[in-house]
Amino acid sequence: MFKKILTAMIAVIFFTAAGNVNAALPKPNAWQPEVLIGLLGNVQQVNLSFSAPCVMTDTLTKQQIQKVSAGKDLYIDVSSMPANSIEIRGDKVALKDLQVWVNGVMYFGGIKILKKGTTITVINIAPVEEYLRGVLPNEMIQSWHLEALKAQAVAARTFVLKNRQRHKNEGYELCATTHCQVYNGMKTFDTTDRAILVTCGEVVYQGGRTVDAPFHADSGGMTESAENVWGAKVAHLQAVAEDETQTQAWTVKFTVKDFSSRMGNAFGTLQRFSLTPLTIGKSAADRTTSGRVKYAKIIGSGKTVQMKGDEMRRKFSLLSTLFDVKIENGEVIFSGYGKGHGVGLSQYGAKHYAEKGWTYDKILSHYYKGATIKKLY
Numbered sequence: 001m002f003k004k005i006l007t008a009m010i011a012v013i014f015f016t017a018a019g020n021v022n023a024a025l026p027k028p029n030a031w032q033p034e035v036l037i038g039l040l041g042n043v044q045q046v047n048l049s050f051s052a053p054c055v056m057t058d059t060l061t062k063q064q065i066q067k068v069s070a071g072k073d074l075y076i077d078v079s080s081m082p083a084n085s086i087e088i089r090g091d092k093v094a095l096k097d098l099q100v101w102v103n104g105v106m107y108f109g110g111i112k113i114l115k116k117g118t119t120i121t122v123i124n125i126a127p128v129e130e131y132l133r134g135v136l137p138n139e140m141i142q143s144w145h146l147e148a149l150k151a152q153a154v155a156a157r158t159f160v161l162k163n164r165q166r167h168k169n170e171g172y173e174l175c176a177t178t179h180c181q182v183y184n185g186m187k188t189f190d191t192t193d194r195a196i197l198v199t200c201g202e203v204v205y206q207g208g209r210t211v212d213a214p215f216h217a218d219s220g221g222m223t224e225s226a227e228n229v230w231g232a233k234v235a236h237l238q239a240v241a242e243d244e245t246q247t248q249a250w251t252v253k254f255t256v257k258d259f260s261s262r263m264g265n266a267f268g269t270l271q272r273f274s275l276t277p278l279t280i281g282k283s284a285a286d287r288t289t290s291g292r293v294k295y296a297k298i299i300g301s302g303k304t305v306q307m308k309g310d311e312m313r314r315k316f317s318l319l320s321t322l323f324d325v326k327i328e329n330g331e332v333i334f335s336g337y338g339k340g341h342g343v344g345l346s347q348y349g350a351k352h353y354a355e356k357g358w359t360y361d362k363i364l365s366h367y368y369k370g371a372t373i374k375k376l377y
């Protein structure tokens with residue numbers, strides 16, 4: 001009896017000391033959508049290994065081709081492909097409980113392989129929630145506050161479920177690079193796993209549908225409307241002010257000579273810039289509501305160029321369009337704040353609000369105006 005009480009006391013002390021993060025993880029839902037992620041394209045061969053016995057089938061006819069043993073290397077090359085499209089799934093285990101090593105890198109789920117002429121494309125068939133476990137640590141630092149990680153998990157899940165047509169022509173749904181979301185194997189953490197599990201199936205929702213939930217690293221002080229960045233007005237993607245401004249200050253420098261040569265032959269030598277000085281949250285003819293550069297006039301000895309802020313960002317590798325520019329001692333000096341396109345959720349902003357005590361739903365409704373969270377499954 002005493003021993004029992006003592007054990008209970010130790011358990012209470014342990015869980016109190018450890019806090020929420022180390023408490024037992026909740027169980028995931030039984031059902032979830034499957035996504036197809038392109039892992040390798042234009043390759044001749046791949047080496048696979050599965051954690052449990054599997055079955056290889058012809059995707060089109062659904063006919064079984066062969067059984068695949070657990071833990072054994074399975075080499076597939078373009079000349080040995082038994083059909084133009086094959087799938088390998090667990091014989092008795094569900095996709096979420098199956099692990100596959102693709103050229104030694106571990107993923108959850110099964111594999112689909114497409115033969116395309118003289119090459120093959122290797123695709124991971126993954127349950128969405130397991131896929132997110134591989135994605136989230138690449139999108140946000142795993143030691144950040146749980147409420148920030150939860151907000152990021154919902155935004156990342158929304159991205160997946162909204163963008164399943166992106167690579168339709170290539171035979172899968174999402175790629176594994178920054179074009180979609182970086183996915184290079186399962187390096188999972190308790191914190192990011194927990195953020196995914198406790199928000200299982202939740203997406204950003206408005207007007208009866210799942211809506212785009214873009215995110216970026218840091219707004220610099222105020223986010224930007226989708227209209228000013230991508231051209232089309234989106235109700236829930238408006239510019240919103242942050243608690244902290246002038247975050248993540250950065251500087252990028254060029255010599256006047258280097259800058260001028262990047263502007264092309266006809267431009268001549270840089271003379272001056274015409275751009276309203278930056279005040280975060282103050283618009284001008286050449287600046288948006290948040291203060292981001294809409295366009296700047298760049299005056300050279302040969303001609304004057306009016307360039308969009310976004311184009312300047314790309315051309316001169318700037319971290320954001322929330323910047324000032326000046327010429328000083330033979331140098332062009334760009335100085336700005338924030339990182340990324342500035343639309344939707346700011347990751348550093350989410351971290352700040354989470355540390356201030358905001359819950360993930362409050363964080364999401366700050367960045368996605370008028371949107372709610374909906375649990376789809």
Ligand SMILES: [Zn+2]
Nearest residue numbers: 174175179180
């Ligand atoms: Zn992509």
